[in-house]
Amino acid sequence: MKYGVVTFPGSNCDYDAYSAAKHVMGEETNFLWHKSTDLMGSDVIILPGGFSYGDYLRAGAISKFSPIMDEVMKFAKNGGIVIGICNGFQVLTECGLLPGALIRNKHLRFSCKFVNLKVINNQTPFTNVCKTGDVLKIPIAHGEGNYYHFNDDIKKLEDNNQIVFRYCDENGNMTDSANPNGSINNIAGICNAEGNILGMMPHPERAVEDILGSIDGLKVFESLKNYVMTEKVAG
């Protein structure tokens, strides 16, 4: 399978994502420059973390006008697999590929630490090797990760099973104290209705080797491999 990692000016987790896909998973992986319009035959596009365009105006707001994003949007609308991590999640909401918005953390601080995530939906290309209810230890590093949407729309997301991850404690309890940023209903990651686009604030690519403190992020990459390989066999 082939990964494409988009590099915007200000991306700073593109190498982390590249390393996880290429060196840990052993997959063919290419960087996709923001000015390019060539997705290089990627099966999965990663929009990485960082501060694209300096987070000017709003986090992710300017990135949606990058030439590469026109191609990513076409790819995503045709069912292509796209994962936005942290700033990548902010880009996905700003360009309308995912609903809602990510606003300033409730406590106003930049938060950089391990959190626990509960797998809510394992019927996605990103979580199919997990069981529902699994708890993954994965780090966050953001100042604007507070997921917000209108109450009716949150209910729609929940009814459609579009909530993929929620913040929880190490026993899987989705408490207020386990919520690091004030996100509505502890939401940490959502997908679109079709399930081919995931946005998540935590960084699975930073939890892929023992030396990093957790290997739970591998579950996301293993799920993607499982999904893409199954699709390829099915033709």
Add this chain to the structure above:
Amino acid sequence: MSDRKKAVVYVRLKDGVLDPQGVTIHKALKQMGYDDFMSVRSGKFFELEFESNSADIDVKINEVCSKLLANPVIENFTVEKN
């Protein structure tokens, strides 16, 4: 020669959207002894300069506000021209 004109765009968080920055400023005001203010909401403003003879400028200002300057999920905008 056409004149230069200016549009001022105010972007505000919608009612009900948490504004932690406003809340923090409000707390600071209280600490400073200003108890008269019940709340503070923060926002942004932008000045757009244009030639007075620009065609369809109102339409264009509205477009840039809704496509870029404001995020319609969380923000409203108003425009003042002078």
